[in-house]
Amino acid sequence: MRIELATGDITTEQVDAIVNAANSSLLGGGGVDGAIHRKGGPAILEECRALRAAHYGRGLPVGQAVATTAGRLPARWVIHTVGPVFSAAEDRAPLLRSCYTTSLAVAARLGAKSVAYPLISSGIYRWPKDDAVAQAVTALQAEPTTVELVRLVLFDEQTREIAERVLAGRVDS
Secondary structure (H helix, E strand, O other), X not given: OEEEEEEOOHHXXXXXXXXXXXXXXXXOOOHHHHHHXXXXXXXXXXXXXXXXXXXXOXXXXXXXXXXXXXXXXXXXXXXXXXXXXXXXXXXXXXXXXXXXXXXXXXXXXXXXXEEEEOOOOOOOOOOOHHHHHHHHHHHHHHOOOOOOEEEEEEOOHHHHHHHHHHHOOOOOO
């Protein structure tokens, strides 16, 4: 599997699946989640509501993943995962890595060959960006998969520079 970095809007990615940094309700929210729901249209929300009614009445657990249609997005599927809120007092890194590995497993089951990820938990959930990149790459590289391409879609150039340093093994932020 090849890992690429990109800067920009994940909703425009030309890949088989995009990963949504969702909240546990699956019903939309802010940030990446809100953008995916807005641009993807009502079909995504409709499938999310059906998932809530059938399997996730209390919401999607942190670290788990589930797929829906991508609606009007260029991707075929949206894989929703709920990241953990960062805590300096508690090691939640295994939950963050699980977001990546369970999403990758869902993508492989769907037959996706290319997947775009946001940097999960690094926005409103306050995960430090350098560690968020390290956790993502560690998880993705450890997981055997049939997915051929993973693209980390970063919000801005500053975050991309951090990711480039982490990938080069020079974390000095």
